[in-house]
Amino acid sequence: xxxxxxxxxxxxxxxxxxxxxxxxxxxxxxxxxxxxxxxxxxxxxxxxxxxxxxxxxxxxxxxxxxxxxxxxxxxxxxxxxxxxxxxxxxxxxxxxxxxxxxxxxxxxxxxxxxxxxxxxxxxxxxxxxxxxxxxxxxxxxxxxxxxxxxxxxxxxxxxxxxxxxxxxxxxxxxxxxxxxxxxxxxxxxxxxxxxxxxxxxxxxxxxxxxxxx
Numbered sequence: 133x134x135x136x137x138x139x140x141x142x143x144x145x146x147x148x149x150x151x152x153x154x155x156x157x158x159x160x161x162x163x164x165x166x167x168x169x170x171x172x173x174x175x176x177x178x179x180x181x182x183x184x185x186x187x188x189x190x191x192x193x194x195x196x197x198x199x200x201x202x203x204x205x206x207x208x209x210x211x212x213x214x215x216x217x218x219x220x221x222x223x224x225x226x227x228x229x230x231x232x233x234x235x236x237x238x239x240x241x242x243x244x245x246x247x248x249x250x251x252x253x254x255x256x257x258x259x260x261x262x263x264x265x266x267x268x269x270x271x272x273x274x275x276x277x278x279x280x281x282x283x284x285x286x287x288x289x290x291x292x293x294x295x296x297x298x299x300x301x302x303x304x305x306x307x308x309x310x311x312x313x314x315x316x317x318x319x320x321x322x323x324x325x326x327x328x329x330x331x332x333x334x335x336x337x338x339x340x341x342x343x344x345x
Contacts, residue, residue, distance in 0.1 A: 135290040137229055137339070138280050138304075139257075140178070141237040143296035144314050146247045147217050149173045155208040156184075159200065165192050174317075178297025180238055180270040209246060218251040219314075221332035226256045228336040234260035236280045236293075238270050238300075260284065272299040274307035281309065292339055301326055310342055 143149040153172040241263040262280040264270040293304030296314040304311035305323040315328040
């Protein structure tokens with residue numbers, strides 16, 4: 133049985149990926165550039181935000197204003213406040229997983245905390261939040277999950293990772309941690325022994341089965 137479960141946030145705990153990309157669509161409209169939120173989700177889910185902006189600036193030969201990120205964050209915070217919902221059945225999963233839990237995200241701590249608070253999930257994690265912006269490591273670097281495991285008081289082998297993005301799945305797999313891929317889109321996964329599933333109702337049983345083996 134695993135002793136600690138490390139959850140990604142966006143797209144794993146809270147249904148925020150499309151809202152975050154709607155923010156990008158609206159901001160790039162200010163530059164006369166038309167983007168599609170759903171296509172952005174498919175292409176960039178789980179990426180470090182600065183890498184997304186670098187890729188889009190190169191693609192469209194545009195230089196973004198110095199206050200772009202600040203104004204984008206403000207816009208997304210407002211979208212979260214009005215529209216953010218938890219991932220379907222995530223509370224069922226969290227209630228039925230007795231292990232210690234932490235959030236490990238490429239996002240800023242303020243964004244993570246806001247999302248958990250809006251969706252009523254803070255009680256499951258308390259202060260156990262690990263943001264790449266504080267650690268200085270971004271997925272798919274496996275060190276982010278290794279760091280969180282050790283800081284929580286466990287070895288990687290005593291932990292599990294739950295992530296909806298291939299960059300996070302790669303990070304968990306390369307960290308030597310049992311990894312569960314919340315795979316709503318039915319994407320192929322190249323990493324052996326990663327467990328793919330598409331409903332959070334399945335997660336408690338999958339975790340229990342994996343550690344009985």
